[in-house]
Amino acid sequence: MNQKGGVGKTTTAVNLSASLAAAEKKTLLLDIDPQGNASSGVGIDKRTLKKTIYHSLIGAQPLSSVIQKTELDYLQVLPSNSDLIGAEIELVTSKHREGKLKELLVQLNGQYEYIIIDCPPSLGILTLNALSAAKSVLIPVQCEYYALEGLSQLIHTISLVKSRINSTLTIEGILMTMFDIRTNLSHQVVGEVKKFFKSKERVFKTVIARNIRLSESPGYGKPIILYDITSRGARDYLSLAKEIISNGRKT
Amino acid sequence: MNQKGGVGKTTTAVNLSASLAAAEKKTLLLDIDPQGNASSGVGIDKRTLKKTIYHSLIGAQPLSSVIQKTELDYLQVLPSNSDLIGAEIELVTSKHREGKLKELLVQLNGQYEYIIIDCPPSLGILTLNALSAAKSVLIPVQCEYYALEGLSQLIHTISLVKSRINSTLTIEGILMTMFDIRTNLSHQVVGEVKKFFKSKERVFKTVIARNIRLSESPGYGKPIILYDITSRGARDYLSLAKEIISNGRKT
Ligand SMILES: Nc1ncnc2c1ncn2[C@@H]1O[C@H](COP(=O)(O)OP(=O)(O)OP(=O)(O)O)[C@@H](O)[C@H]1O
Ligand SMILES: Nc1ncnc2c1ncn2[C@@H]1O[C@H](COP(=O)(O)OP(=O)(O)OP(=O)(O)O)[C@@H](O)[C@H]1O
Numbered sequence: 001m002n003q004k005g006g007v008g009k010t011t012t013a014v015n016l017s018a019s020l021a022a023a024e025k026k027t028l029l030l031d032i033d034p035q036g037n038a039s040s041g042v043g044i045d046k047r048t049l050k051k052t053i054y055h056s057l058i059g060a061q062p063l064s065s066v067i068q069k070t071e072l073d074y075l076q077v078l079p080s081n082s083d084l085i086g087a088e089i090e091l092v093t094s095k096h097r098e099g100k101l102k103e104l105l106v107q108l109n110g111q112y113e114y115i116i117i118d119c120p121p122s123l124g125i126l127t128l129n130a131l132s133a134a135k136s137v138l139i140p141v142q143c144e145y146y147a148l149e150g151l152s153q154l155i156h157t158i159s160l161v162k163s164r165i166n167s168t169l170t171i172e173g174i175l176m177t178m179f180d181i182r183t184n185l186s187h188q189v190v191g192e193v194k195k196f197f198k199s200k201e202r203v204f205k206t207v208i209a210r211n212i213r214l215s216e217s218p219g220y221g222k223p224i225i226l227y228d229i230t231s232r233g234a235r236d237y238l239s240l241a242k243e244i245i246s247n248g249r250k251t
Numbered sequence: 252m253n254q255k256g257g258v259g260k261t262t263t264a265v266n267l268s269a270s271l272a273a274a275e276k277k278t279l280l281l282d283i284d285p286q287g288n289a290s291s292g293v294g295i296d297k298r299t300l301k302k303t304i305y306h307s308l309i310g311a312q313p314l315s316s317v318i319q320k321t322e323l324d325y326l327q328v329l330p331s332n333s334d335l336i337g338a339e340i341e342l343v344t345s346k347h348r349e350g351k352l353k354e355l356l357v358q359l360n361g362q363y364e365y366i367i368i369d370c371p372p373s374l375g376i377l378t379l380n381a382l383s384a385a386k387s388v389l390i391p392v393q394c395e396y397y398a399l400e401g402l403s404q405l406i407h408t409i410s411l412v413k414s415r416i417n418s419t420l421t422i423e424g425i426l427m428t429m430f431d432i433r434t435n436l437s438h439q440v441v442g443e444v445k446k447f448f449k450s451k452e453r454v455f456k457t458v459i460a461r462n463i464r465l466s467e468s469p470g471y472g473k474p475i476i477l478y479d480i481t482s483r484g485a486r487d488y489l490s491l492a493k494e495i496i497s498n499g500r501k502t
């Protein structure tokens with residue numbers, strides 16, 4: 001999760017979930033962004049979609065009637081589309097508004113080893129729902145200057161959620177994304193991030209390089225391991241999945 | 252403006268304003284994104300900032316006491332920082348909540364030829380305030396697949412604002428950003444966007460190429476024309492400013 005836009009949240013959610021599924025870990029990709037990019041990233045046609053997470057959050061539909069299969073046996077998806085914009089307005093005025101998703105996820109107890117939630121680029125009510133329900137937060141940070149600016153605000157928000165709503169919330173790790181080995185900027189930003197997080201949290205050893213195949217794959221509705229298993233992007237996300245599994249923490 | 256994250260909204264706001272100022276048009280860069288990237292993009296140190304747009308929107312401070320000078324004679328900035336997150340919560344519960352910015356801007360009548368507003372990546376109350384106050388909307392579209400997905404939703408939102416809140420709102424144009432001449436994807440996306448907007452709106456002739464100097468310049472707090480006037484990024488944004496001036500429409 002990260003309120004800065006375009007840092008690789010969706011690309012990470014889609015490709016980490018697919019890589020965990022390739023390692024035969026039962027995984028659910030939960031799309032709580034009204035843009036619905038994660039849903040189309042795994043091949044869901046949003047135009048023909050009858051039920052989305054909106055219908056469970058607001059319409060009390062059981063999750064099992066909304067969850068769909070994907071091309072990977074161990075990966076399922078809880079899709080979203082622009083209906084979810086309505087949920088933001090409806091949730092803001094209801095009582096336990098940030099706990100709605102957590103209540104829903106009780107229906108899934110034990111069915112999945114990993115649930116990966118893709119959030120919109122804001123600290124609004126949908127992202128708060130995700131932070132309240134989650135065990136840990138993975139923070140993608142783009143190797144660009146503006147992406148550095150929001151980091152302390154982000155850490156501040158996570159510690160607020162931890163102290164007020166979800167005391168078990170931890171940081172799974174900081175993931176550097178769109179790293180371009182040829183530019184000084186990328187190396188500088190990685191250095192700054194490592195300095196910023198020195199003692200506090202874990203910055204993943206895996207760094208996701210900028211790779212055109214990663215931005216081509218959503219156009220085909222396929223995660224990178226199905227679109228081009230030989231690509232740098234596929235290797236990077238498989239290595240991230242391995243690192244997360246060996247850290248032994250479920251999200 | 253565009254609810255998709257990371258498409259070049261801030262980079263466009265900063266560098267278009269600076270290029271308009273280079274053409275000696277009195278310009279105000281108004282930052283209404285709590286991330287405050289546009290403010291730091293023109294050299295504002297957010298840690299020492301005493302007054303931001305928050306203090307005018309909520310605290311009734313006159314705009315003239317918040318506006319700051321920049322290194323360019325014809326460019327001033329109305330800065331923001333994370334205080335603005337508080338404004339979202341306070342505005343949502345007040346009456347005429349989307350008209351607050353428009354009311355404020357009456358104080359500036361006639362002082363600027365162009366006011367360029369940088370919005371956050373969402374369709375929330377701050378963006379609504381900008382759409383209600385604006386004469387026209389410039390829509391940056393990144394040359395990537397996911398950026399295509401949100402276009403029809405975006406156009407739908409703009410026509411809703413036009414019919415309900417601001418009947419004079421028009422689309423200034425569609426700006427293709429981060430174009431990479433070497434990739435098929437870039438050419439495909441430009442083709443799709445031109446097809447989508449064929450008869451309706453104007454897609455700018457100027458296309459902003461991907462250029463590392465554009466992402467380096469915010470680290471020095473300088474718009475591209477002050478950081479590296481010889482760069483491709485500087486040429487692209489100067490050409491955009493020329494195109495907008497010759498279209499003769501003030502934003
Ligand atoms: N490692 C990479 N190499 C090349 N392109 C990438 C990489 N990661 C992401 N992209 C592309 O960059 C763009 C932004 O990534 P993405 O949409 O995943 O970010 P996001 O944080 O989810 O954005 P938003 O804030 O809108 O939700 C997308 O078009 C994506 O295809
Ligand atoms: N033409 C370009 N060439 C290279 N890098 C660019 C270009 N335009 C923008 N960038 C970089 O891409 C990143 C995203 O751009 P920017 O922050 O302007 O997008 P945004 O739409 O304002 O993001 P947000 O949704 O978070 O507000 C920034 O790090 C910026 O420096």
Ligand SMILES: [Mg+2]
Pocket residue numbers: 009010011033037119120
């Ligand atoms: Mg996303």
Ligand SMILES: [Mg+2]
Pocket residue numbers: 260261262284288370371
């Ligand atoms: Mg921005």
